[in-house]
Amino acid sequence: xxxxxxxxxxxxxxxxxxxxxxxxxxxxxxxxxxxxxxxxxxxxxxxxxxxxxxxxxxxxxxxxxxxxxxxxxxxxxxxxxxxxxxxxxxxxxxxxxxxxxxxxxxxxxxxxxxxxxxxxxxxxxxxxxxxxxxxxxxxxxxxxxxxxxxxxxxxxxxxxxxxxxxxxxxxxxxxxxxxxxxxxxxxxxxxxxxxxxxxxxxxxxxxxxxxxxxxxxxxxxxxxxxxxxxxxxxxxxxxxxxxxxxxxxxxxxxxxxxxxxxxxxxxxxxxxxxxxxxxxxxxxxxxxxxxxxxxxxxxxxxxxxxxxxxxxxxxxxxxxxxxxxxxxxxxxxxxxxxxxxxxxxxxxxxxxxxxxxxxxxxxxxxxxxxxxxxxxxxxxxxxxxxxxxxxxxxxxxxxxxxxxxxxxxxxxxxxxxxxxxxxxxxxxxxxxxxxxxxxxxxxxxxxxxxxxxxxxxxxxxxxxxxxxxxxxxxxxxxxxxxxxxxxxxxxxxxxxxxxxxxxxxxxxxxxxxxxxxxxxxxxxxxxxxxxxxxxxxxxxxxxxxxxxxxxxxxxxxxxxxxxxxxxxxxxxxxxxxxxxxxxxxxxxxxxxxxxxxxxxxxxxxxxxxxxxxxxxxxxxxxxxxxxxxxxxxxxxxxxxxxxxxxxxxxxxxxxxxxxxxxxxxxxxxxxxxxxxxxxxxxxxxxxxxxxxxxxxxxxxxxxxxxxxxxxxxxxxxxxxxxxxxxxxxxxxxxxxxxxxxxxxxxxxxxxxxxxxxxxxxxxxxxxxxxxxx
Ligand SMILES: C[S@@+](CC[C@H](N)C(=O)[O-])C[C@H]1O[C@@H](n2cnc3c(N)ncnc32)[C@H](O)[C@@H]1O
Numbered sequence: 001x002x003x004x005x006x007x008x009x010x011x012x013x014x015x016x017x018x019x020x021x022x023x024x025x026x027x028x029x030x031x032x033x034x035x036x037x038x039x040x041x042x043x044x045x046x047x048x049x050x051x052x053x054x055x056x057x058x059x060x061x062x063x064x065x066x067x068x069x070x071x072x073x074x075x076x077x078x079x080x081x082x083x084x085x086x087x088x089x090x091x092x093x094x095x096x097x098x099x100x101x102x103x104x105x106x107x108x109x110x111x112x113x114x115x116x117x118x119x120x121x122x123x124x125x126x127x128x129x130x131x132x133x134x135x136x137x138x139x140x141x142x143x144x145x146x147x148x149x150x151x152x153x154x155x156x157x158x159x160x161x162x163x164x165x166x167x168x169x170x171x172x173x174x175x176x177x178x179x180x181x182x183x184x185x186x187x188x189x190x191x192x193x194x195x196x197x198x199x200x201x202x203x204x205x206x207x208x209x210x211x212x213x214x215x216x217x218x219x220x221x222x223x224x225x226x227x228x229x230x231x232x233x234x235x236x237x238x239x240x241x242x243x244x245x246x247x248x249x250x251x252x253x254x255x256x257x258x259x260x261x262x263x264x265x266x267x268x269x270x271x272x273x274x275x276x277x278x279x280x281x282x283x284x285x286x287x288x289x290x291x292x293x294x295x296x297x298x299x300x301x302x303x304x305x306x307x308x309x310x311x312x313x314x315x316x317x318x319x320x321x322x323x324x325x326x327x328x329x330x331x332x333x334x335x336x337x338x339x340x341x342x343x344x345x346x347x348x349x350x351x352x353x354x355x356x357x358x359x360x361x362x363x364x365x366x367x368x369x370x371x372x373x374x375x376x377x378x379x380x381x382x383x384x385x386x387x388x389x390x391x392x393x394x395x396x397x398x399x400x401x402x403x404x405x406x407x408x409x410x411x412x413x414x415x416x417x418x419x420x421x422x423x424x425x426x427x428x429x430x431x432x433x434x435x436x437x438x439x440x441x442x443x444x445x446x447x448x449x450x451x452x453x454x455x456x457x458x459x460x461x462x463x464x465x466x467x468x469x470x471x472x473x474x475x476x477x478x479x480x481x482x483x484x485x486x487x488x489x490x491x492x493x494x495x496x497x498x499x500x501x502x503x504x505x506x507x508x509x510x511x512x513x514x515x516x517x518x519x520x521x522x523x524x525x526x527x528x529x530x531x532x533x534x535x536x537x538x539x540x541x542x543x544x545x546x547x548x549x550x551x552x553x554x555x556x557x558x559x560x561x562x563x564x565x566x567x568x569x570x571x572x573x574x575x576x577x578x579x580x581x582x583x584x585x586x587x588x589x590x591x592x593x594x595x596x597x598x599x600x601x602x603x604x605x606x607x608x609x610x611x612x613x614x615x616x617x618x619x620x621x622x623x624x625x626x627x628x629x630x631x632x633x634x635x636x637x638x639x640x641x642x643x644x645x646x647x648x649x650x651x652x653x654x655x656x657x658x659x660x661x662x663x664x665x666x667x668x669x670x671x672x673x674x675x676x677x678x679x680x681x682x683x684x685x686x687x688x689x690x691x692x693x694x695x696x697x698x699x700x701x702x703x704x705x706x707x708x709x710x711x712x713x714x715x716x717x718x719x720x721x722x723x724x725x726x727x728x729x730x731x732x733x734x735x736x737x738x739x740x741x742x743x744x745x746x747x748x749x750x751x752x753x754x755x756x757x758x759x760x761x762x763x764x765x766x767x768x769x770x771x772x773x
Contacts, residue, residue: 003474025528031376035297037375041205042173045290065735067660078361105708129256130281156719163241166422173277184756192502212492221620235772250291256287257284257288260287260308261308261312263452264280264281266286281303284303285299285300285303286480288303288315292319292490293487293490295490295491297494298480298489300534301534305533305535314586314587317585317587317590321484321485322385322485322592323352323385323402324361324383325360325361325362325383325384326349326362326383326410327359327380327383327415328358329418329446330358330418331378331417331418331626331653332377333374333380339351345363345365345367345372346367347363347365347367349361355560358418361385368384376445378446379487383411384490384591385591385592386584386592386593387411387594389582390472390527390596393417393527393559394416394421394525394527395525396424396426396469396470397420397421397424398423400470400520400522401424401468401510402427402470402471403426403465403472403515404426404428404429405429405458405471406429406430406476407429407430407453407472408430408435408436408438409441410428410443411442413426413439414442414448414476416472417451418446422448422449422450425450425452426448427468428454429445429454429455430457430582431455431458432456436453441762458511458512459507459508459511462514462515465516466514466515468518468523470521470524471512471518471527472526472530473526473527474530475508475510475530475537476504477501477505477531478501478532479531480533481533481585481593481594482531482592483590483593502536502537502541505541506544506688509528509542509599513549513552513601516548518696524601525601526599527557527596527598528542528597528599529595529597531592532593533583533585533592533593533595535566535569535570535572536610538565538583538597539566539578539581540572542578542581543575545599548609550609551601551602552599553600553602554581554598555580555598555599556580556660557581557596559596561580561589562583564579564582564583565581565582565597566583567579580597581597581611
């Protein structure tokens with residue numbers, strides 16, 4: 001299934017063929033092996049993908065069930081084999097005893113060594129893959145003899161290629177089998193005489209038959225239990241109890257899910273009149289949870305987004321990976337040249353679709369795509385196709401000033417840089433310092449030279465800087481659009497997440513709006529995107545922004561495909577223009593689930609727009625934005641998901657800069673900083689005094705100005721940019737200092753002179769001026 005989807009084109013789809021989806025699902029276990037094999041070939045990513053697949057917890061239920069069914073198959077065989085082990089032993093003994101006695105006794109050791117060969121066959125050992133194939137074939141085989149047992153064991157060890165658990169079991173099975181075999185042959189050797197041969201033979205036959213009967217009864221019993229479980233009433237209360245203990249019959253579940261969906265699609269005609277629609281829906285959700293491994297909470301939420309049939313397609317699509325896509329870095333090469341170079345390396349690829357001029361979809365690769373010379377030279381970046389969309393909607397223009405509020409690891413920011421042909425200036429911000437490092441890496445590799453990396457909570461904008469021509473907010477989100485990549489989303493999202501995240505997203509979007517220059521000659525746009533399909537994180541966030549900021553309106557994204565955003569959802573009415581926003585689904589376009597909205601700022605943010613939000617009690621702190629217009633950023637504390645990671649107020653690191661600032665101040669005052677050391681030994685101008693001095697000047701300021709923490713790319717032009725900035729601002733900290741704005745306001749602000757602060761604050765303003773804004 002995975003391979004199929006990976007081969008499918010991305011973008012506007014052919015109509016969905018549910019029957020194909022159904023069939024694919026049924027074949028899932030075997031195909032998942034195909035996936036693994038396929039992905040092993042697709043380089044760099046390959047190994048990760050295999051691990052990903054193996055480690056996907058949400059997937060695990062299905063896959064484990066699938067594995068179970070394979071394992072069960074093996075187990076059945078193994079049981080059969082075990083059950084057979086005596087019969088086999090018996091059969092072997094039988095073989096032995098049907099042979100002439102003298103030969104039989106003589107051959108005993110030969111047979112034993114044959115058996116050993118069966119296991120230790122050097123060919124088999126040398127070619128474990130053959131073992132896998134033989135093993136997989138053996139799974140379909142009804143008959144089993146000693147040789148098959150050997151194959152089966154190799155199937156187990158061979159399948160270790162896929163699942164390491166089985167690798168550990170393989171030797172154990174081997175030794176158990178050998179011991180049984182040894183005991184049997186010992187017993188046979190002990191008891192076998194010419195006189196008892198007939199009786200013994202008969203007894204062995206009987207015992208074989210008896211065990212076969214028992215094995216059959218066990219199988220029937222298991223099947224019966226599963227079916228009983230499957231037919232239990234589908235009310236909520238049957239989730240626990242005996243049913244939960246039984247392995248789900250996936251085939252049966254699938255059939256039932258499809259059937260329930262069919263009924264729900266034409267309820268009045270097909271439903272059992274004695275059952276309500278909600279009972280069908282709740283039964284269906286139960287089955288979906290078991291079959292796909294979702295928490296009931298998330299299954300219900302996702303289900304409610306679509307008509308039943310489409311919901312099923314969505315759940316199915318989340319079970320297979322999206323195609324691997326490259327974005328050509330047009331700062332370094334053209335798509336044609338890149339395609340040529342990669343094809344020469346044996347990569348099979350095609351343009352991603354007519355909608356993109358830079359995307360290449362990879363079908364097959366014999367080389368690791370994350371380590372080709374072209375990759376290392378920055379000719380491309382591995383980037384999901386849907387990640388192109390917000391940047392295309394933003395449509396940054398050459399020479400503009402752009403803010404990417406949450407930019408790490410930089411797929412979108414670097415695409416924007418390429419569209420701007422390295423002109424203008426992009427401020428690529430991310431609150432997560434570690435992720436910002438990856439962003440810097442990408443900026444260097446891809447030859448981006450118009451970008452400055454900042455490490456703020458984007459909630460700090462526009463106080464840090466305003467007056468941008470365009471702002472992109474690719475917001476932190478629940479990831480419900482990328483379940484195929486991260487199946488843990490299936491189970492780890494709770495109601496609290498869908499309160500916390502939208503709250504953060506709303507505040508970030510207000511900050512994005514307030515950071516834009518409504519009077520920009522070329523822009524004045526904001527793009528909001530998430531890789532979530534939830535209304536709470538998308539339309540509801542945009543609606544909140546429309547309510548809070550009447551100075552923005554929704555405009556067309558300009559994207560050529562995508563489903564309309566919801567103008568209403570579950571009784572909630574949104575602005576009719578919400579239809580101009582775009583939704584992307586894996587089942588519809590074979591891309592990650594995504595949401596894109598584009599807003600145009602048509603007037604300044606006024607004080608009236610920023611009054612306290614009575615309903616939430618949110619406090620609003622005045623913020624300086626372009627043109628001296630006061631705007632608000634809602635400062636209601638929100639739990640930043642990355643707080644722990646980036647909340648680095650690094651005292652040691654800051655100490656250096658604190659010291660430097662102190663010395664600088666002293667020098668300005670005409671005091672030799674070295675003499676300051678003496679102060680500690682009784683000389684008058686002590687550090688404390690200076691500090692007091694600075695804090696006093698800071699207090700005079702009517703607003704606190706956090707220090708911008710800017711990473712500067714080492715590229716020459718970027719260095720120039722940084723130099724210019726640092727000259728403009730006389731802030732030595734600009735060269736590589738990590739500061740944490742919101743996390744260390746006290747110390748850093750305290751140590752800035754008023755003049756310095758003004759200069760710092762003027763960083764944005766100067767730029768605005770220089771571009772005529
Ligand atoms: C969806 S990812 C961004 C992906 C990025 N736009 C790209 O194309 O590579 C969301 C990012 O938001 C960042 N983030 C979370 N909270 C933030 C905040 N308050 N301010 C700024 N960035 C934040 C996370 O660190 C994460 O890197």
